[in-house]
Amino acid sequence: MKRLEQEPTMVEEPKKTKYDRQLRIWGELGQTSLETASICLLNCGPTGSEALKNLVLGGIGSITIVDGSKVQIGDLGNNFMVDAKSVGQSKAKCVCGFLQELNDAVKANFIEENPDTLILKDPSFFSQFTLVVATQLVEDSMVKLDRICREANVMLVFARSYGLTGFVRISVKEHTAIESKPDHFLDDLRLNNPWPELKRFVETIDLNVAEPAAHKHIPYIVILVKVAEEWAQTHNSNLPSTREEKNEFKALVKSKMLSPDEDNYREATEAAFKVFAPRGISQDTQDIINDSCAEVGPNSSDFWLMVAALKEFISNEGGGEVPLEGSIPDMTSSTEHYINLQNIYYSKAEADFLSMEQRVKDILVKVGQDPSSISKPTIKSFCKNARKLKVCRYRMIEDEFRTPSVAALHKCLADEEYRSAIGFYILLRAVDRFAATYQKFPGQLDDGLMDHDVAQLKTIALSLLREMGCDGYMVEEELSNEMCRFGAAELHVVAAFIGGITSQEVIKLITKQFVPMSGTYIFNGIDHKSQSLTL
């Protein structure tokens, strides 16, 4: 018996072992994309520092911290990356030093400069980065930075902690994910549309085999394809569609059971719904192939070029379906039947892949690119994940501010579940306007002006609502009062939460795996009824 050669993973290199627990989530490819990414952090208070800490621990390629402030005594109370010895020194320098200790494989740099100044004076600075994490910026700087990063095609994530509230917002023109890895996604068994090879295999198996062991080890795929055929013969080649028919179908499956301990038949009954599922592609897939970006040209990204190929495939050899995913879930079966089925599904997936590969090459040539510029593994992954593709687009901040979706706003303001979130959204913008006028945030100082600040903040909030087309609405009194109470405090636990979310979104954006959040995530640390608002 031939023994497999020793695998590289047996050798347990320290680096591999250190990242073992996360490699199991995003794999070597994901890890590599993290290790080749460069991140710029603006402001290294606790929000930015905590976000960066999580990325550094995960092995991010390089970090550059931009912060012009010196460490104050108050910072010792909310920032783990500075200590008593750091007081009076550059905060960027201290945080950078601590983060470097966490992972010496990361290249850590700092620049002692106020981010607002950098944004104004040296916009080209940001082009060198993969992604910018901009924390604790006010509206004005956010808008300016957004323009810069959009222009330079640099990914941008905003994060803010403010008392018991805060937000996270991605700003990227377009983000596509092939490996979206959804938690629950139906397997691709085509029980409602079996292809010739599968049908031929199913024909070779007799459901009415006498031997009990054999009878109960026929996999449910075979059972359902056979019963579906039987049904179609007596129902005009149609599949069950009404509730009655579906129940009849299930009863038909059950009727073939010889004894109650036949797990394969139990599984078949439970999986019967896969026979009823409509054939063809989902609305999500439909939307993607109909997207204007699917009309490809010489500047199209690999993703859209493959989508163009997918569109062709579906209308031709796909017969209305995407390439077969190729794997089957575990099910009660003899080993032999199971492996045979696996091979059949694998073969069709392979054949579909080869078709797709050819189409991709042809399209590349058509748009004047090198036909081998998209690798086999990439196309294979695309085929396997064809039903799960994700396209995310984000409005520019200034567009959202200027023309928010009034419909969405009204809906949120009227919904109990969303009212606090939208309240904080508005207040977070209102405090920046307040600061622009009064050179301080409302309630920030113990100057005896709390009542004045509260009144002014409410006025600003009302005018913001008017601007946003929400005349007649108000932000809840209590929320406005709390906002002034917060006084722009950057609490460590809130910063750690917001920083955690931020780092997670950065990882998804860089690895292009899983699905990044949409809209603006408004954190509500009072009752934890945080919400994402897409305006």
Add this chain to the structure above:
Amino acid sequence: MADLDVPQSKSRDLDKLLLRHGNLVDPGFFPGPQLRDDIREFVKILVVGAGGLGCELLKDLALSGFRNLDVIDMDRIEVTNLNRQFLFRLEDVGKPKAEVAAKRVMERVSGVEIVPHFSRIEDKEVEFYNDFNIIALGLDSIEARKYINGIACGFLEYNDDDTPVRDTIKPMVDGGTEGFKGHARVIMPGVTPCFECTIWLFPPQVKFPLCTLAETPRNAAHCIEYAHLIKWDEVHKGKSFDPDVPEHMKWVYDEAIRRAELFGIPGVTYSLTQGVVKNIIPAIASTNAIISAACALETLKIVSACSKTLTNYLTYNGGEGLYTKVTDFPRLDDCLVCGPGILIELDTSITLSKFIEMLEDHPKLLLSKASVTYGESNLYMQAPPVLEEMLRENLSKPLYDLMGRVQKDTIHVSGTSLKDKERQSIQTKLRVVFKGADVVTDMDTAIGA
């Protein structure tokens, strides 16, 4: 921004919450420097676990105005911890987690005192846990959570009207993570559901049927579990499998490969073998940071009342977009752990021995080999032998007498329960009420007390 003329204070940011009046706060919120100082001086928090969640919790609590922390963890640092347990460095591998974690946080946050306990949670006296205002859990197993839950709820006492006695409520804050998913919850025994009340939240662990492993394997995991659960014992009779011994793991891997080749099954790798055998849960820094922060925030809120608290369970999923949901789960009034206890009506003549027998057949208990305690005294203990022998004479005495002839009271029993087809050791309280108790005798007892 204009901030320079304000005298510098470490608690510059926390002060805004603790010293100022608020709107959306809990009743019993008394803002002021006293509150901040009292938290610093008097509040003691226990962090259970010094791993992914525990490290974050210690940092979060130290930077939230808490000065007196304890941390307990029985494990030593491993290399695979280093991608998220940020208090540990490569040179710390092999050292006790609790000790290194405590030391690191104390180094960076001056003024905080952290007492590490390098021990199993079961090895601490029950009274140890009573010392703390709040217990924050950063655990990775259901059993450990059940255990702490049992202890914390064990402190709970009820008034005659079945309301919990406030001073005996021991709040817990519990967090858990797995990949991009996690949860944070607040448990106020007697008020919100305890861990046991919502045990159904946890899906049963995946166990492959033995016949699949033995006869019809279909995938790599089947081959691995065959080697791990069946072949190992066949070959190593008696010697138990230790996943932390590399030679053991390699042996299982080689056997799994052999079996996979025999059946033509692809996919067995060393990494998968480790994952299946050790039930490795993928883990990253960001999710741990998020969940711990939520837990620490709730801890601060419970202690200070500076804001309303989470009611009572936060579900988090960051893989598909960003999803958080708060659910207000209800308590089970008759929860065996946090409830006032199952009511048992007894005759005054029933002996302790007969009572113990009854527990076996009681449909809600099915408790075998029960040990019984009443208040501070052990009435009967199954083990250790010395104690068993000493208390054996109680078996033939009426329970009514052993309980000082009170008409009703709470007693605690522990033993092995056969609930849900699984044998588990449990500790639970019972409310015993004696029928036909002589009222005159009761009054005598009361007067004589």
